[in-house]
Amino acid sequence: MERSVRATTAEARLRSRTDELERVLAPLPTGALAGESLARAERLLDDCQFGAEFVPVEFGGRLERIDGLGRVVRPACRRDLSLGFGYGLNCYFASTPVWVAGDLAQREWTAALLLGGGRMAVARPAVAHANDFVRDEFALVKDDGRRRLDGAKTAVLNYARARGLTVIASAEDGTHEVLLIDREILPEGALRILHRYRTVGLDGCEFGGLEFAGCPVPDEAVVGEAGQGMGLAVRCSVVTRALLPSALIAAADTVLRTAIRFAVETRGEDPYGPLRSPYGREVLTGALLDLLISDSIALAAARGIHLLPDRVSACAAAAAYTVPKLLQDSAHDLSTVLGEAYFDAKGRYGAFGRMVRDLPLLAQGHAGTAARQAMLVAQLPQLARESWLVDDEPPAALLRPWEDLPPADLAALTPAGSSDPIVPVLSACAGLGGELGELVTAFLGELRKLRGRFAKITPGDGLSTPDTLALTDRYALVCAAAASLGVWREHRDARPGTFLADPAWITGALHRLGALLGLDIPKAPQEDVERRLFDAVLERYEQRRSYDLYETTLAES
Amino acid sequence: MSAHADDTHADNTHADNQSGDLISAVVQAVRRVIDDPVAEVGTDSLLREDLGFDSVLIMQLKYRVEQAVPELGELSLPDMVDSMTSVGSLVAYLRDRLVKAAV
Amino acid sequence: MAAPTAGAPVLVSGPEGQWDEVLRPLAARGTVVTYGRVADWLPEETEERVLRPLLGPRDWGRFQRLSHRRVREGFLASRLLLKHTAARVLASSPESVDLAYKPGGRPYLRGCDQIDISLSHTEEVMVVGVTRRGLLGVDVERAERPMVGTGVEFQACTPHERELLESLPERTRNSALVRLWTLKEAYSKAIGQGLRFRFTEFGFTLDDARIRLQRPDGSPGTGPEWSFGTYALESDYVVSAALRDEGFGAAADTAADTTLDQSLLGVLLGRL
Numbered sequence: 032m033e034r035s036v037r038a039t040t041a042e043a044r045l046r047s048r049t050d051e052l053e054r055v056l057a058p059l060p061t062g063a064l065a066g067e068s069l070a071r072a073e074r075l076l077d078d079c080q081f082g083a084e085f086v087p088v089e090f091g092g093r094l095e096r097i098d099g100l101g102r103v104v105r106p107a108c109r110r111d112l113s114l115g116f117g118y119g120l121n122c123y124f125a126s127t128p129v130w131v132a133g134d135l136a137q138r139e140w141t142a143a144l145l146l147g148g149g150r151m152a153v154a155r156p157a158v159a160h161a162n163d164f165v166r167d168e169f170a171l172v173k174d175d176g177r178r179r180l181d182g183a184k185t186a187v188l189n190y191a192r193a194r195g196l197t198v199i200a201s202a203e204d205g206t207h208e209v210l211l212i213d214r215e216i217l218p219e220g221a222l223r224i225l226h227r228y229r230t231v232g233l234d235g236c237e238f239g240g241l242e243f244a245g246c247p248v249p250d251e252a253v254v255g256e257a258g259q260g261m262g263l264a265v266r267c268s269v270v271t272r273a274l275l276p277s278a279l280i281a282a283a284d285t286v287l288r289t290a291i292r293f294a295v296e297t298r299g300e301d302p303y304g305p306l307r308s309p310y311g312r313e314v315l316t317g318a319l320l321d322l323l324i325s326d327s328i329a330l331a332a333a334r335g336i337h338l339l340p341d342r343v344s345a346c347a348a349a350a351a352y353t354v355p356k357l358l359q360d361s362a363h364d365l366s367t368v369l370g371e372a373y374f375d376a377k378g379r380y381g382a383f384g385r386m387v388r389d390l391p392l393l394a395q396g397h398a399g400t401a402a403r404q405a406m407l408v409a410q411l412p413q414l415a416r417e418s419w420l421v422d423d424e425p426p427a428a429l430l431r432p433w434e435d436l437p438p439a440d441l442a443a444l445t446p447a448g449s450s451d452p453i454v455p456v457l458s459a460c461a462g463l464g465g466e467l468g469e470l471v472t473a474f475l476g477e478l479r480k481l482r483g484r485f486a487k488i489t490p491g492d493g494l495s496t497p498d499t500l501a502l503t504d505r506y507a508l509v510c511a512a513a514a515s516l517g518v519w520r521e522h523r524d525a526r527p528g529t530f531l532a533d534p535a536w537i538t539g540a541l542h543r544l545g546a547l548l549g550l551d552i553p554k555a556p557q558e559d560v561e562r563r564l565f566d567a568v569l570e571r572y573e574q575r576r577s578y579d580l581y582e583t584t585l586a587e588s
Numbered sequence: 589m590s591a592h593a594d595d596t597h598a599d600n601t602h603a604d605n606q607s608g609d610l611i612s613a614v615v616q617a618v619r620r621v622i623d624d625p626v627a628e629v630g631t632d633s634l635l636r637e638d639l640g641f642d643s644v645l646i647m648q649l650k651y652r653v654e655q656a657v658p659e660l661g662e663l664s665l666p667d668m669v670d671s672m673t674s675v676g677s678l679v680a681y682l683r684d685r686l687v688k689a690a691v
Numbered sequence: 692m693a694a695p696t697a698g699a700p701v702l703v704s705g706p707e708g709q710w711d712e713v714l715r716p717l718a719a720r721g722t723v724v725t726y727g728r729v730a731d732w733l734p735e736e737t738e739e740r741v742l743r744p745l746l747g748p749r750d751w752g753r754f755q756r757l758s759h760r761r762v763r764e765g766f767l768a769s770r771l772l773l774k775h776t777a778a779r780v781l782a783s784s785p786e787s788v789d790l791a792y793k794p795g796g797r798p799y800l801r802g803c804d805q806i807d808i809s810l811s812h813t814e815e816v817m818v819v820g821v822t823r824r825g826l827l828g829v830d831v832e833r834a835e836r837p838m839v840g841t842g843v844e845f846q847a848c849t850p851h852e853r854e855l856l857e858s859l860p861e862r863t864r865n866s867a868l869v870r871l872w873t874l875k876e877a878y879s880k881a882i883g884q885g886l887r888f889r890f891t892e893f894g895f896t897l898d899d900a901r902i903r904l905q906r907p908d909g910s911p912g913t914g915p916e917w918s919f920g921t922y923a924l925e926s927d928y929v930v931s932a933a934l935r936d937e938g939f940g941a942a943a944d945t946a947a948d949t950t951l952d953q954s955l956l957g958v959l960l961g962r963l
Contacts, residue, residue: 159952160805163940205954231916231938265958302688303664310667310887356804360793363882367666370892374904374912388916391825391937397805398939404802405951409959446959495951497781500802501789546794549749621841640759642813643876643886644836644843651842665846666887 041435045099049583052106055079057586061285062382064111069235072114076107082145085123087130089438090142094123096436097270098333101277102581108281109577109585112389113235116278118150121188123274125151125197127267128209131441132255137211144195152193154184154241156200156207156264160401163228169243171200171208178250180210180221183242186228190239197254199264207260210252221246232388265406265446269344272351272403273332278393280325282386283358284578287318289383290365291572293372296379305368306569314368316564318361319571319578320540323531325354326580327430327515327540331453334429337436342448345414346510348406353507355394362387407503408494410447415485417449419478424455430517431525432580453510454478456517466557467534470541473550474512481506505548512544518580531580535563610657610686611679617652618675621645631676646672653682660685696920697827697932700724700818703772704731710779717780717945722822724829724932725776726924729815732768744786746770761814769817773798773810776819780806782946797883805945809880816928823945825916825937828881830873831930834923838872839865847872849894849907866929870921871895873931877919878904881933895919 059072084103086092094100100123108115122145129141145151157168163186170182180200196212214222225240255263294311298304305311332350335343366373366387372380428434429452457478460471484502493499519537526532538556545552568578576582615629622639635641641649649672650663660682671681701712703725717723734741743751750770757763774785777800781788789801798810809820809829813836820829838844844853852871856864874895879888893912894905902919904912916938921931 158955159949160944166940207954231914231936261954262958265955303662303667308664308667310664310670360883363884364795364887366882367884367887367889370889371906374893374906376914384914388914392939396937396939397823400804401950402952402955405955406959408951409956447961494956495948496787497783497800497803497947498787498789500947500950501791501800502802504802543794549791634758637757637762638759640762644832644838644872646886647843647846647890648841651846655842666889669886 041095041099042433045096045102046583048093049102049106049581051079052076052081052103053583053586056106056110059110061110062289062385064114065235069111069114072107072110073118076114076118077148080146080148081107081119082122082148084119085126085151086142086145090138091146092142095438096333097273097336097439098330098432098436101274101329101333102583104274104277105281105284105577105579105583108278109285111235112278112282112386112393113233115281116393117188117233117236120274120278121153122151122193124271125153125193125195127270127441128197128254128263129211131267131270131444132209132263133211134251136251137254140213141195141211149195150189150193151195151197152187152189154187154196154198154200156261158398158402160398162396162398164238164395165398169198169200171202171210171248173202178208178248180243180246180248183225183240185225185240186238187241188236188238190241191224191227191237196241199260202258206258207264208257209254209260209263210248211254212248212252217246220244230392232390232392262446266441266444268402268406269347269444269446270336270441272347272406273329273336273343275351275393276325276329276332276354279354279358279390280322280329280579282390282393283318283322283325283362285382286358286362286365286386287315287322287568287578288572289380289386290318290368291315291568293369293380293383295569295572297372311368312561312565314361314364315568316539316561317543318365319564319568320536320543321357321361322578323518323536323580324511324515324540324544325350325357327518328453328511329354330432330518330580331425331429331514334432334436335425335452336441336444337439338426338429339448339452340440340443341445342450342452344406344445344447345410346452346514348403349507349510352400352403352407352503353511355390355399357511359387359390359394362390404500404503406446407506408499410449411503411506412485412488413447413449414451415482418451419454419482420458420475422450422455424459425452425517427521427524429453430456430514430521433526453517454513456513456520457509460516460520467538467541470538470545470552471516473545473552474509474541477505477548477550478509481509508544508548512541515540515544530567530582533563535560536567539564607679607683610682611675613656614653614675614679614682617649617656620652621648629675631674631679633675635672635674635678641672653678657682659689661689696720696918697722697724697820697822697829697934698920699922700726700924700930703727703776706732706771706775706785713776713779717821717823721824721936722820722827722932722934724818724820724922724930725772726816726818726831726930727768727772729764729768729812729817732771732817733764734767734771737767742767745774747790749792750790765812765814765817769810769812769819772817773808773819776821777803777806777808780821780945782948793883795883795887796885797880803947803950805947805950809877811876811880811930813928816924818930820932822934824934824939826881826935828877828879828933829930830876830880831924831928832869832873834866834869834927834929836869837865838868843872844868847875847890849891849905849909851905851907851909852894855897867897870897870929870931873929874902874919874921874933877931877933878917881935 083092087094104120129137167184198210223242228238294305328350332347375381522531542556575585618629671677777788778785791801807827809827811818811830818829818831820827875890896903906912916936918934
């Protein structure tokens with residue numbers, strides 16, 4: 032009894048905080064923040080201590096749950112990604128090394144900075160297939176046992192205003208070090224601010240260059256074990272990959288809402304308008320399904336950090352790999368609903384085009400894809416041989432957003448796991464009858480094929496070929512199907528009568544994912560499934576509830 | 589739509605007649621668009637695979653169908669393009685439009 | 692700063708063609724458009740043993756269902772040009788490249804998003820576009836294909852474009868319409884919509900210096916991330932390309948086997 036009371040309290044805290052942020056941001060326009068209006072929005076967030084969201088409760092902040100953080104940033108991200116991500120979530124991304132491996136002093140310093148409204152920025156290392164954001168890196172030079180930082184980086188977010196910097200620098204011996212730097216105590220001339228890096232998308236984000244010149248690095252700046260920086264960065268990326276989808280989902284919510292608004296306000300009576308034509312309805316319901324699929328795999332990844340830290344990485348990588356692709360594609364499909372209004376730069380429908388420009392940058396393009404694929408191929412051959420179609424399914428709490436979670440032990444995160452965090456849900460649903468049962472069978476067939484292909488790969492060899500990379504794409508889609516199916520089943524079992532307990536959405540979702548995999552399934556779900564989904568799209572618009580798993584009430588803007 | 593005076597069709601229902609007219613209107617439009625008045629075109633002819641339609645011809649076909657069957661009014665390409673796989677599937681789509689237009 | 696453009700199409704006369712001429716502009720500009728002639732690309736061996744692995748199961752199935760000879764040849768030759776081009780760019784083999792299609796029909800390379808691709812063919816010419824900058828759509832038409840008077844100008848043009856066409860001397864009107872058509876197709880294919888994005892909702896200028904996408908009334912449409920080009924191909928064909936630069940800067944390496952960072956993999960495989 033006491034358990035359930037505590038559980039509802041955690042959920043209630045989360046809901047009241049998202050409602051509060053929604054209310055605070057209500058006066059702002061959606062998707063058109065820039066210059067003065069962006070600065071005003073940032074002050075609104077400061078006034079309600081937004082920085083506390085990025086600090087764990089044990090250090091005086093509000094962060095209890097990773098999935099909760101993913102929900103709390105959505106009100107700001109729905110309005111503008113430069114606000115919600117650029118000014119918000121990226122501060123948490125920058126501070127993850129400290130929460131994963133920092134010592135007490137580093138944690139206390141970071142907590143104080145964020146609680147006081149300060150910013151954190153991160154300078155990531157250069158990687159293969161880099162773009163301008165991850166091309167160059169800082170160099171750590173050791174002289175007589177003293178460390179100093181040198182070199183320039185082109186595009187660091189919040190480069191000029193973040194006081195706290197987490198820098199992942201490469202040493203001469205090829206190892207990396209994660210460093211926590213307080214720029215206010217650096218000697219004169221050690222760090223120079225270079226010019227701003229202008230981008231077409233995320234144009235409210237302040238990207239720009241930084242250059243270190245012989246900057247002394249004291250021992251206490253090193254985060255985690257010396258020489259293990261790359262490993263630490265990889266473990267941190269499990270957390271950021273679990274959270275990134277939330278920012279994308281919030282943006283895609285605005286994209287869908289803007290498309291519906293256009294359809295209702297201008298084309299509602301038109302027999303060929305999107306509300307009445309089969310294609311328009313298909314596109315609008317498809318966008319809702321993509322959002323629910325995306326949120327399901329994001330939920331599994333975020334809650335997995337608490338429940339399955341030693342094996343959640345495959346799910347987190349699959350989420351960050353596949354969610355941007357799903358949501359960018361459905362945004363393009365929705366452009367047909369807007370037609371000419373797709374080109375609006377401002378006004379009632381201007382948020383649509385703006386968000387569509389922001390999404391690829393937020394997803395980090397091919398460099399982002401490549402890093403997520405590396406995380407997948409490193410473990411999928413082993414998961415194929417030892418886990419798929421064998422392992423038991425994950426705990427039910429993984430996919431029950433309303434249930435409480437144990438505190439996250441970020442130090443327990445591993446870069447790769449030895450059993451699959453999510454696909455066993457498919458086997459557990461093998462007995463379903465009817466159309467849904469046929470769909471599950473088709474996905475299990477795909478998983479069997481994937482097992483055959485991956486099991487032939489020797490770990491570490493032949494990983495970076497187009498055919499293996501294509502298999503990671505297929506795995507990510509199977510993973511998304513398993514997470515969605517699990518979310519539906521937990522709602523059916525424990526929350527009957529809710530929208531997510533209705534088989535309509537999961538049937539539609541599996542059809543959509545199956546089409547992307549080219550599975551041999553009938554093309555469209557039955558008419559009544561589509562009608563129920565379309566009604567949900569309209570109803571959530573009219574009642575101003577969010578297009579994600581949570582149906583948060585949105586403030587009128 | 590013009591009614592057939594032909595005795596051989598006398599026992600057909602009105603709906604069948606309409607349907608036959610629609611099929612022949614679409615077949616004629618297809619022949620005109622591919623510029624082959626004697627092309628073998630039936631309801632099971634696939635527009636792309638059998639008749640070599642590309643997107644220009646698809647758009648021209650929509651125009652010719654609108655011209656030939658004015659009761660349809662202006663059609664919507666985004667809406668009908670999924671139905672433009674075979675002559676028969678296009679006819680089925682158009683028949684559905686006619687029913688909806690009559691309601 | 693001017694947006695990067697696709698550049699004039701480069702002829703590739705077969706699988707053993709001049710690939711350096713393709714890879715060089717791709718490295719320099721981030722985008723290349725290749726073209727080939729169907730006759731040059733039809734393989735000598737057409738049995739299942741050879742074609743099935745080249746086309747992949749999905750396209751092999753589609754190929755077998757094609758009955759129209761010209762359509763069949765165009766389908767096969769264009770897939771081969773696309774797969775060989777992609778394989779060269781990825782430094783891999785055509786058999787290992789997974790050519791997949793979005794539900795709306797847009798082709799992409801599954802798992803290899805370092806490049807975006809687009810494909811078009813008409814009669815005996817086919818065109819393949821490749822970019823590492825973001826999104827690309829290409830379209831090719833015979834320059835003299837009759838369009839004026841076939842309904843295309845009503846179905847596909849904005850009021851502004853129709854005015855533009857009417858202001859032209861009659862002898863150049865059809866070729867201007869063909870150019871407009873290919874630009875529209877290129878843009879709509881780049882965003883994965885084909886005929887689903889109404890062609891009457893956007894138009895183009897035909898100013899050679901800088902082609903711009905406009906709204907139906909002639910006011911500016913897309914932002915600076917988009918660039919458009921049209922090119923005459925051996926005087927018989929016209930090719931258009933629409934390119935969206937996602938703003939990640941130039942990444943020169945498109946090979947598949949360098950996709951995965953070695954120090955990252957080292958950590959992930961537990962070797963570091």
